[in-house]
Amino acid sequence: MAKCLRDFRAKRVETLAKTLAKTLAETLADWTGWYLGFYDLTSHRNDKILDWHRKYGPVVCIGPNEVSVATLDGTRKIYGTTFRWAKSNYFDHFKGYGMRSVFATKEYEEHRQKRRFISSFYQPSTIYKLPEIEHYVKDRAEAVVRQIQHDQPVDVYGLTDWYAIDIITFLTLGPDFASQSIESPCVERQIFARLKQQQFVGPFRIRHPRAYAAFSRAYQWLSSKRSYLVADDDLASWCKDRISAAMDGKRLLDSHSLLRHLLHHDHTGTENAPLNRDYVAAEILDNINAAEATVAVTATYLLWRLTAAPLWQDNIRKELALLPVQEDGSLSFTDIDSRVPALEACLREVYRLHPASSGRAERVVPQGGSVISDFHLPEDTIVTTSVPALHRDEVLFPDPDRFMPERWLNADPDTLKAREAQLIPFGHGGRICLGKALATLEIKVLIASLYQQHKSVMEASTTAESMRQCSTHDAVPSALKCEIRFQRVAEKC
Numbered sequence: 001m002a003k004c005l006r007d008f009r010a011k012r013v014e015t016l017a018k019t020l021a022k023t024l025a026e027t028l029a030d031w032t033g034w035y036l037g038f039y040d041l042t043s044h045r046n047d048k049i050l051d052w053h054r055k056y057g058p059v060v061c062i063g064p065n066e067v068s069v070a071t072l073d074g075t076r077k078i079y080g081t082t083f084r085w086a087k088s089n090y091f092d093h094f095k096g097y098g099m100r101s102v103f104a105t106k107e108y109e110e111h112r113q114k115r116r117f118i119s120s121f122y123q124p125s126t127i128y129k130l131p132e133i134e135h136y137v138k139d140r141a142e143a144v145v146r147q148i149q150h151d152q153p154v155d156v157y158g159l160t161d162w163y164a165i166d167i168i169t170f171l172t173l174g175p176d177f178a179s180q181s182i183e184s185p186c187v188e189r190q191i192f193a194r195l196k197q198q199q200f201v202g203p204f205r206i207r208h209p210r211a212y213a214a215f216s217r218a219y220q221w222l223s224s225k226r227s228y229l230v231a232d233d234d235l236a237s238w239c240k241d242r243i244s245a246a247m248d249g250k251r252l253l254d255s256h257s258l259l260r261h262l263l264h265h266d267h268t269g270t271e272n273a274p275l276n277r278d279y280v281a282a283e284i285l286d287n288i289n290a291a292e293a294t295v296a297v298t299a300t301y302l303l304w305r306l307t308a309a310p311l312w313q314d315n316i317r318k319e320l321a322l323l324p325v326q327e328d329g330s331l332s333f334t335d336i337d338s339r340v341p342a343l344e345a346c347l348r349e350v351y352r353l354h355p356a357s358s359g360r361a362e363r364v365v366p367q368g369g370s371v372i373s374d375f376h377l378p379e380d381t382i383v384t385t386s387v388p389a390l391h392r393d394e395v396l397f398p399d400p401d402r403f404m405p406e407r408w409l410n411a412d413p414d415t416l417k418a419r420e421a422q423l424i425p426f427g428h429g430g431r432i433c434l435g436k437a438l439a440t441l442e443i444k445v446l447i448a449s450l451y452q453q454h455k456s457v458m459e460a461s462t463t464a465e466s467m468r469q470c471s472t473h474d475a476v477p478s479a480l481k482c483e484i485r486f487q488r489v490a491e492k493c
């Protein structure tokens with residue numbers, strides 16, 4: 001029978017009193033958002049919510065009107081296409097040039113229409129089949145390999161970031177306007193580095209946008225070291241300039257770019273109905289942001305985990321060595337993707353332990369309320385699935401905090417199916433990530449290029465604490481760097 005949220009709170013208070021595990025602050029969490037706000041500010045939000053799920057169960061009240069859920073059934077209800085729950089006001093903060101991109105659109109129907117504009121561009125059959133995309137990704141991966149000096153420390157968070165920027169600017173703006181940030185210092189490097197710092201003040205900004213705007217302008221005027229406070233504005237200006245230049249570019253019509261796709265496709269079925277230019281710019285800005293941050297974080301955690309697990313580096317290298325080499329000397333992505341199970345298992349394990357998103361995929365319970373895992377949630381309640389709680393479920397993933405790629409290789413078919421269903425780093429349902437194919441291509445090609453002839457070893461500056469994954473928008477490592485060293489492996493004679 002459905003219980004209402006009030007009963008649920010009362011039951012929780014009772015249970016907590018019995019176990020004496022309750023602190024005054026935790027009880028207050030039900031009535032005030034400030035308690036969780038504190039963990040927001042210290043970028044521990046996701047860890048705290050995971051703790052609460054481990055203590056109190058699969059449905060937890062995390063604020064006056066906010067609930068976190070840790071069941072697959074609940075997730076299907078919240079995000080599935082059947083119920084069409086809208087996104088929360090949190091997504092108002094992701095508008096660009098005053099417009100809502102696909103990601104920032106809240107209502108179901110408006111979102112469905114916009115998603116049609118870009119989904120064909122990113123679908124696997126486009127990303128994996130166009131030779132120029134694979135070619136460019138390999139070119140950038142080789143550029144990364146060229147930056148590596150034998151046995152010298154290298155910050156792979158920086159390198160993977162530049163790799164991701166170069167590729168997404170190529171795809172969104174076309175070849176003439178792609179950045180070349182791997183090879184040399186450039187404005188893009190600076191803007192994205194400052195954006196990473198800016199995330200740590202994100203929660204304050206989201207709670208108090210006007211105060212933040214005034215404060216950040218004043219503060220950066222006083223000290224240029226604080227220019228990161230307006231990094232998002234700098235990115236928006238940079239992006240708008242690049243889009244204007246690309247629109248005047250001679251080869252725009254020949255390029256397979258998102259810009260051309262949005263400007264020159266007849267999306268409405270009626271002639272002379274081009275998309276609003278500011279909307280097009282907002283979509284491109286959002287895609288650049290989404291693709292740069294997530295790919296860099298995932299690739300960095302994969303490199304870090306592999307560096308700590310040399311056996312898995314060897315496994316990947318051995319499997320790569322069995323693949324046929326193409327005429328141009330490279331391995332085909334199809335082979336890397338389908339015939340290197342050790343790489344696939346390591347990547348899945350990184351998606352499980354280090355999902356590269358904020359954890360705030362908030363949705364709003366529609367009119368009439370809804371029942372999730374036996375709890376009745378009133379309409380307008382903000383609900384989110386805790387991805388860490390699903391990914392670290394100790395029944396499905398024994399020893400859940402350990403990096404164990406073998407769990408994806410040795411499981412019986414039913415267990416494997418259950419694990420796959422509960423692995424949702426790209427979200428779930430009608431708003432699942434559009435960039436999964438591109439992310440997979442980028443990450444696998446990069447890892448194959450790096451480990452074919454190198455092994456990596458840990459640098460002393462890289463520790464569990466420096467790699468603590470923060471609950472910022474892009475789930476970044478706390479030190480904003482990951483230093484490791486690469487050494488060439490001996491060639492077989």
Ligand code: HEM
Pocket residue numbers: 102103104115287288290291292294295298355356357360361362425426427428430431432433434435436438439
């Ligand atoms: C490892 C890499 C990535 C991860 C883990 C990831 C994760 C996610 C997640 C969790 C969502 C859903 C957010 C929600 O439901 O509120 C999302 C949405 C989205 N992602 Fe990604 N993403 C990745 C790479 C990319 C790339 C490379 C792009 C390329 C442009 C991209 C573009 C998008 C877009 C456009 C959406 C909005 C989809 C919609 O609302 O319909 N992502 N991503």
